[in-house]
Amino acid sequence: MPCQLVTGGAGFIGSAYVLQARRAGIRVINLDKLTYAGNAASLSALADDPDHILVRGDIGNEELVAFLLQTHKPDAVVNFAAESHVDRSIVDPDAFVRTNVLGTSALLRVVKDWWRSLPADKAARFRFLHVSTDEVYGALQPGDPAFTETTPYSPNSPYSASKAASDHMVRAFHETYGLPVLLTNCSNNYGPRQFPEKLIPLMILNALEGKPLPVYGSGANIRDWLHVEDHCAAIARVLEAGLVGRSYNIGGHAERTNLEVVHAVCMILDELVPWAHGAYAGLITYVTDRPGHDFRYAIDCSRIEKELGWKPVHRFDSGLRETVKWYLDNSTWVEHVRSGAYRDWLAVNYGQR
Ligand code: NAD
Numbered sequence: 001m002p003c004q005l006v007t008g009g010a011g012f013i014g015s016a017y018v019l020q021a022r023r024a025g026i027r028v029i030n031l032d033k034l035t036y037a038g039n040a041a042s043l044s045a046l047a048d049d050p051d052h053i054l055v056r057g058d059i060g061n062e063e064l065v066a067f068l069l070q071t072h073k074p075d076a077v078v079n080f081a082a083e084s085h086v087d088r089s090i091v092d093p094d095a096f097v098r099t100n101v102l103g104t105s106a107l108l109r110v111v112k113d114w115w116r117s118l119p120a121d122k123a124a125r126f127r128f129l130h131v132s133t134d135e136v137y138g139a140l141q142p143g144d145p146a147f148t149e150t151t152p153y154s155p156n157s158p159y160s161a162s163k164a165a166s167d168h169m170v171r172a173f174h175e176t177y178g179l180p181v182l183l184t185n186c187s188n189n190y191g192p193r194q195f196p197e198k199l200i201p202l203m204i205l206n207a208l209e210g211k212p213l214p215v216y217g218s219g220a221n222i223r224d225w226l227h228v229e230d231h232c233a234a235i236a237r238v239l240e241a242g243l244v245g246r247s248y249n250i251g252g253h254a255e256r257t258n259l260e261v262v263h264a265v266c267m268i269l270d271e272l273v274p275w276a277h278g279a280y281a282g283l284i285t286y287v288t289d290r291p292g293h294d295f296r297y298a299i300d301c302s303r304i305e306k307e308l309g310w311k312p313v314h315r316f317d318s319g320l321r322e323t324v325k326w327y328l329d330n331s332t333w334v335e336h337v338r339s340g341a342y343r344d345w346l347a348v349n350y351g352q353r
Contacts (some may be wrong), residue, residue: 008081040054093158139294191228217289218258227314251299
């Protein structure tokens with residue numbers, strides 16, 4: 001059975017990837033520090049699955065990573081683990097350097113040493129895939145061409161700077177040591193199980209509580225939106241057929257202003273759970289813009305589409321509707337996240353492992 005070491009697999013995208021990998025018959029060793037953003041309850045469907053092993057630990061823990069590699073001999077390492085929230089990076093940049101830069105660097109070093117010890121045929125098949133963001137390319141204005149894989153890096157936030165640094169380390173490990181790496185840079189993900197500090201779940205959950213819907217500046221900033229399942233399918237495709245050392249941009253062909261996204265969420269809620277006090281859009285509140293807020297990101301993903309035959313299958317409007325419905329239908333998950341009770345879930349369900 002193929003086996004992958006997935007880091008950050010209890011986070012939003014990582015958990016979707018782990019669920020997909022298990023459906024594809026891949027054994028998963030899931031190394032996650034379970035920070036505030038890691039939620040083992042997102043993997044509750046795998047609680048009795050002997051081929052999903054959740055290990056609480058840091059990607060920077062070299063002994064632990066070496067032990068996991070030697071014990072499970074994965075065919076690939078897929079690195080999702082990161083501090084991922086731009087606003088938090090503005091408050092505490094060092095935490096982002098620790099995990100995204102130093103953590104990734106330590107992970108690469110341990111993986112490289114283990115990879116070098118492999119028999120030639122296994123070493124040739126091994127892949128290290130690093131999951132990154134389009135934010136490393138900086139900001140665009142309306143009308144600018146979208147980011148391609150050759151757009152120079154120009155990160156503006158501590159988050160994107162730390163991700164850019166990690167991308168450079170990944171590339172350097174390929175150029176310097178020959179480690180067979182792959183990089184992916186994707187746009188904003190949306191879908192089920194996203195921690196409610198990010199735009200879409202924050203708006204859904206605040207609206208349901210009748211709380212203000214905070215929109216930065218005038219809400220004119222533009223992002224491309226990628227369904228998390230399309231992203232995970234793209235990662236699987238890159239692992240399968242991507243050229244070693246190459247980067248692949250992944251996008252959803254769905255550029256929207258933040259205000260458009262918030263209005264769309266409100267309209268779906270108006271229809272599904274009408275609010276006694278009027279339209280949810282009445283809760284929209286404009287707040288002081290985020291410092292250094294990139295105006296627009298847009299991603300040209302023609303390389304992965306042409307070379308690897310991947311395309312997003314989710315349309316933003318229907319995908320957003322399904323996402324809103326997921327939050328409405330999964331009130332236990334939502335309540336556990338809100339109360340912090342999801343942290344106990346690990347002890348109860350994975351306590352003996
Ligand atoms: P997330 O914050 O939901 O999850 C991150 C996970 O990493 C959590 O489970 C956390 O516990 C774990 N983690 C953090 N530090 C760790 C460490 N030192 N060791 C081990 N585990 C650690 O993030 P996400 O939204 O799922 O993003 C996953 C990856 O995709 C990140 O690398 C992020 O930069 C990238 N990305 C995300 C988006 C997006 O829209 N969410 C867009 C582009 C790229």
